[in-house]
Amino acid sequence: MKPIAISPGDPAGIGPEVCLKALSKNKKNLNNFILIGDIEHFRSLNNSLKLDLNFDVEKKTANTVKVFQIPLSERVKLGMPSLKNAKYTLDVLLEASLGALEKRYSAMITGPINKSIINEYGFEFSGHTEFLADISNTKNVVMLLANKALKVALATTHLPLKDVAAKITSQRLEKYLKILNNELKSKWKIKNPKICVLGLNPHAGENGFLGTEETEIISPLIEKLIKEGLNLSGPKSADTAFVPNNLKKFDAYLAMFHDQGLPVLKTLGFGNSINITLGLPFTRISVDHGTAYEIADKFCANEASAMESLKTALDITRST
DSSP: OOOEEEEOOOTTSSHHHHHHHHHHTOGGGGGGEEEEEOHHHHHHHHHHHTOOOEEESSSOOTTEEEEEEOOOSSOOBTTBOOGGGHHHHHHHHHHHHHHHHTTSSSEEEEOOOOHHHHHHHTOOOOOHHHHHHHHTTOSOOEEEEEOSSOEEEESSOSOOGGGHHHHOOHHHHHHHHHHHHHHHHHHHOOSSOEEEEEOSSGGGGTTTTTOSHIIIIIHHHHHHHHHTTOEEEEEEOHHHHTSHHHHHHOSEEEESSHHHHHHHHHHHHTTSOEEEEESSSSOEEEESSOOOGGGTTTTOOOOHHHHHHHHHHHHHHHHO
């Protein structure tokens, strides 16, 4: 198996910390990962965290983390993002993503990045998802958040609520549902995924009384795709879609907007969730948290999401 690339994110944030903590708890699988970045920074963090990891840029030996060396532009001050290290952060991400695209890596795991620092540096960066779609020339990608309790894909992501309805089109939903269905089959080996499609409006529009997107767009599309063989249910009202009995029925949900599905997912598994970009020609998994500069020099970050990212990447790459 080709190694799984780890791009830890902003070196001044908690991304490198949680990646090292997760790797230290995966000693038997170290040969399956390659850490991208500055080896001396990783060694310094390893000492501060009192971990027992060893690092090497050469061919990996037992119990050693292989590093693809990219030097920092300046020494890191934890909790203090640096404009001078913005290029370093981009170079690390570029190596991981191009390596995954060129099949040198079997998958990539990403840590949190500070978008404002990247943009201030002069590189237009709206997020990992958009960057990876551009670099791989992928027109349609889907953001999926997952934990042990459920999987929630998003029809729209970081949009003001007033702009969401205009994005709920038959074409968009059809593309996203087909991507979600195909990826559940290929990555999780679910033969006939059962997907719950949420409505946009309260009570799923209440037959047009509270909105017409359900009757005019979502319901007709569901009927069309069911005839094509997809196992769909909906549109369901979001206020009851996630009750325990429904959670048992469905393999995944498609939410119409960010805060419709993610509050439930994070309530059921905050800190243990991961972000997976569906539709790319390679597997990309991310932690579900930000840089957390305020605790970066306290060495107390929770590595649960990084642990889940490593585990999921291994499971997916071994099954494909």
